[in-house]
Amino acid sequence: MVQGIRFPSPTLKTQTPWNAGKMVGAKRALKEKHVWAIRFWLAHEARIRDRALFDLALDSKLRGCDLVTLRIGDVVTSGQIRSRAMIVQQKTRRPVQFEITETTRESVRAWLEHRGGSLQDFVFPSRLSAKAHLSTRQYARLLDEWVEAVGLIPGEYGTHSMRRTKVAMIYKRTGNLRAVQILLGHTKLDSTVRYLGVDVEDALALSEATDL
Structure with a gap:
């Protein structure tokens, strides 16, 4: 300190945490009643594309980046909606198969009849350009x-x-964790355990349901 001159005390700047005010952690899975409530609402609002997107998201269990880049040829063969499909995941570069149930086939069929297009076109095109696909950000907003x-x-x-x-x-x-692992396309079972949030209570509940 120089005599006769007083310097202000330094102030510490606090940085706002990135998650301030945000809900973090694993997102909840929908319950069956929620699934049917959303389907009813989408049907009532005549949102044909959104209903197909919702149903296909449930059946495919794909990451958003893989779901929005599906092409018509991935889900259609010989003019019919496939009952099973397979794609290569962008994150892992590994193939994964998924079922397309009758409920989903009906909603996807209704959307594609309305949408038109060739087998090389995206199932869910961007509204800005027919050559681009729906963005993952828009998918999140719709959800x-x-x-x-x-x-x-x-x-x-x-x-x-x-x-x-x-x-x-x-x-x-x-x-059956192994079945879930295959359906999600995980390479390690540990990843599936963490993804589902399996804990000791889950394991004990399954064990208690098995009476010897």
Whole structure:
């Protein structure tokens, strides 16, 4: 300190945490009642594309980046909607198969009849350009609309909720982690365990349901 001159005390700048005010952590899987509520709302609103997107997201269990880049040829063969399809995942570069149930085939068929296009076209094109696909950001925004429309909190759900919903139900009913691993296209079982949030309580519940 120089005599006769007083310097202000330094102030510490606090940096706002990246997650301030945000809901973080694993997004919830939808329950069966939520699935049907959203389907009913989409049908009531005549949102043909969104209904097909919603159903295909549930059945395929694909990451958002893989879902929005599906091409018509991935889900259609000989003029019919496939009952099973296979794609190569962008993240892992590994193939994964998924089923397309009758409910989903009907909604996808309705959308494609309305949409038209060739086998090389995207199932869900961008509204800005027919040559581009729906963005993952737009997919996330649509999901927010769907869950909010049926009284759920958007921040508690995300595109991974769609990926988790069906496998969470399968695991709850069967306890078969290996099957879930295959359906999700995970290379390691540990990844599936973390993804589902399997813990000791789950393991004990399955064990208690087995009476010897």
